Amino acid sequence: MNDVERRYRRLLRWYPRDHRERNGEEMLGVLLADARDRERPGRRETLDLLWGAARLHLRRIVGVDGGFDRRDVLAILSLLAPVLMLAAAEQDLYVLGAWLRGGGWVTSSGSYLASDAALWAIWLAVAVLAVVGMRRVAAVGAWLGTAGFVQAVFVELQDTWSFRLWTTMNAGWVLLGALTAVALTWSPGPARGRELVGRWSMAVLATSVAVPLLFGLLDGWTEDTLFTTAWEALLALGVLFFGALVAAGPWSRVGRRAGLMLLLPAMTFVPVVVAQAGLVPHFMYSLSVFEATIIEAAVFAGVPVLVVLLALGVIPRAMRRGRRPVA
Amino acid sequence: MTEGAMREPTFLILTALAARAQHGYGILRDVEEISGGRVTLRAGTLYAALDRLCTDGWVAVDREEVVDGRLRRYYRLTNEGTAKLEAEVKRLQAHTRVAAQRLRTRPSGGIA
Numbered sequence: 357m358n359d360v361e362r363r364y365r366r367l368l369r370w371y372p373r374d375h376r377e378r379n380g381e382e383m384l385g386v387l388l389a390d391a392r393d394r395e396r397p398g399r400r401e402t403l404d405l406l407w408g409a410a411r412l413h414l415r416r417i418v419g420v421d422g423g424f425d426r427r428d429v430l431a432i433l434s435l436l437a438p439v440l441m442l443a444a445a446e447q448d449l450y451v452l453g454a455w456l457r458g459g460g461w462v463t464s465s466g467s468y469l470a471s472d473a474a475l476w477a478i479w480l481a482v483a484v485l486a487v488v489g490m491r492r493v494a495a496v497g498a499w500l501g502t503a504g505f506v507q508a509v510f511v512e513l514q515d516t517w518s519f520r521l522w523t524t525m526n527a528g529w530v531l532l533g534a535l536t537a538v539a540l541t542w543s544p545g546p547a548r549g550r551e552l553v554g555r556w557s558m559a560v561l562a563t564s565v566a567v568p569l570l571f572g573l574l575d576g577w578t579e580d581t582l583f584t585t586a587w588e589a590l591l592a593l594g595v596l597f598f599g600a601l602v603a604a605g606p607w608s609r610v611g612r613r614a615g616l617m618l619l620l621p622a623m624t625f626v627p628v629v630v631a632q633a634g635l636v637p638h639f640m641y642s643l644s645v646f647e648a649t650i651i652e653a654a655v656f657a658g659v660p661v662l663v664v665l666l667a668l669g670v671i672p673r674a675m676r677r678g679r680r681p682v683a
Numbered sequence: 684m685t686e687g688a689m690r691e692p693t694f695l696i697l698t699a700l701a702a703r704a705q706h707g708y709g710i711l712r713d714v715e716e717i718s719g720g721r722v723t724l725r726a727g728t729l730y731a732a733l734d735r736l737c738t739d740g741w742v743a744v745d746r747e748e749v750v751d752g753r754l755r756r757y758y759r760l761t762n763e764g765t766a767k768l769e770a771e772v773k774r775l776q777a778h779t780r781v782a783a784q785r786l787r788t789r790p791s792g793g794i795a
Contacts, residue, residue, distance in 0.1 A: 379730055385753035386707040386726050401725055408727025412734060 361388060363396055370409035425610070428552055432614035433539035434491060435549030436561055436603055437532060438483040438498065440618055443565045443596050444529040445479075446572035448472045453576020475504040482536070486546045487558065495540035502533040527656035528621030535617060552610060557603040564599020568592040597622045616667055623660030689771045695722060696732055697741065697760060697768040704745035704759035707733075733758060741767055 364387045368380050387405075391397070397405070478501040485494035505526070543549070550558075571592045600618040605611030689697075692714075699705060699713040707729060714724045736742040741764030745757040760768070 375730075375734065379734075379756075381754045382707060382756045383726055383730055385755060386711065386729075388753075389708045390711065390726065401727075404725040404727035406727070408731040411731045415735070 360391055360395055360397070364388065364391075367397060367402060367405045367409075370406060372409075372412050375412050427543055428548065428610040429613045429617070430539040430543030431545060431548040432552055432604055432610060433535060433549070433617060434543045435486060435546035435553065436557070436600065436614070436618060437536040437539060438479070438486040438494065439558070439561050439565060440596075440600050441479050441501070441529065441533060441536060442476075442483055443568050444526065444621070445476050446568045446592075448476060449569050449572035450576040453573045453578075455576070457577050472508070475501060475508065478504065479533075482540075486540060489545070489547050491540050491545045494546075495537060498533065498537035498540050502530065502537050505530045505533045526621075526624070527653065528624030528660050531657055531660055532618070532620045535620065552608070553603065553605045557605065560599055561603035564596050564603070567595045567599075593622065616664055620660045620664060623663045624656055688774070689767070691722065692724060692728060692732055693736070694768075694771060695724070696729070696736065697764055697771075700742060700758060700760045701765070701768060704757040706748075706755045706757050710758070736764065740764075 361384070364384055368376060368383060371380070387397075387401075478497050482494045482497040482501060485491070485497065508526075540546075571588065597619055601615040604615035604618055606615055695714045695717055696710060698717055699710045705713060707726070711724050711726070711729060714722055733742060737744070737758075740761055742758050743761050745759040747757070748755045
């Protein structure tokens with residue numbers, strides 16, 4: 357092996373493993389043929405190889421692997437995500453249950469409910485409009501609803517650690533709200549989404565959304581705490597997100613990707629578990645409310661996105677591994 | 684919703700494969716010839732494009748050979764790739780036709 361070959365091999369190490377295994381030797385042959393009498397890779401060639409490697413890594417991470425129409429993924433989301441968003445009302449339904457019963461929360465929860473009711477009225481309208489196919493109006497509503505969520509979750513700063521944790525847990529719903537608005541604005545629309553997932557999918561999703569909402573209302577009515585036991589929470593959220601996955605149609609490539617994105621709110625539980633395990637960095641406690649909220653917003657919104665992107669990247673990578681070159 | 688215009692390297696790679704299957708180095712040289720020396724593709728750009736075109740099903744591996752101890756893989760255009768190239772050629776022809784007509788109607792001159 358001469359010096360130039362060694363240098364090219366070193367550059368090729370930057371490429372994703374599956375690409376190196378399939379195309380590494382072939383690329384090396386092309387590079388050496390093109391190098392002719394050069395003793396080392398040129399500057400432009402080096403940059404071109406590094407840029408090529410970066411593009412292939414990015415393609416794997418964000419799952420931009422082609423073979424499916426990304427607008428179809430958005431079309432499924434434009435149909436299902438508005439309905440799934442309604443499940444986030446479980447906490448308000450819990451307060452509503454307690455309020456209807458006339459429990460100890462009555463005085464304070466009356467105003468709390470009034471401020472959130474407008475937000476949920478918007479999201480309910482968005483869901484109905486999306487289902488009946490009025491996507492443009494639904495899109496406007498979704499952007500308004502997302503702005504309302506951002507205000508409620510990140511801007512209305514709370515004073516105590518526990519309450520901030522509780523509110524940032526909803527960051528996943530904010531992300532799904534934004535994704536819903538994007539899907540309704542730029543996808544082919546819910547009608548195309550229905551063609552892809554079939555007519556039973558909406559019934560599956562609606563039933564799944566009803567479960568946590570019912571739990572919320574009943575827990576409030578019985579003056580219990582929301583999700584009295586961990587099992588109850590697991591059951592309610594398990595049914596919700598399993599239903600969302602099934603509704604998206606996991607048997608197709610676009611369905612699997614749409615289903616994964618519908619799981620965004622569930623991903624928020626990763627940093628929640630970390631926080632509850634006492635793994636919060638100590639310096640966080642010495643920060644101001646504003647500083648800590650900015651960091652929390654970044655973590656609680658960033659981790660779900662990262663998890664989804666990585667998971668999207670795993671699918672094409674696994675498929676590439678299974679596709680060996682012709683012998 | 685309409686599809687966007689094809690990027691120039693993609694168009695040139697598909698054109699290089701339109702008449703016959705070619706290996707990586709052959710594509711690089713052919714692209715240079717097709718573009719009259721204006722476009723010089725490098726291996727990093729070529730293989731990033733081939734990775735995408737193979738995944739999209741526009742290009743497929745035709746055969747492999749070992750020449751002087753080195754692997755040489757030949758790529759060919761698939762039916763889907765052929766259809767995409769034909770569509771792009773028609774789109775470009777339509778645009779150039781209109782552009783030529785408009786230039787001819789300019790009061791201060793036209794195309795040669």
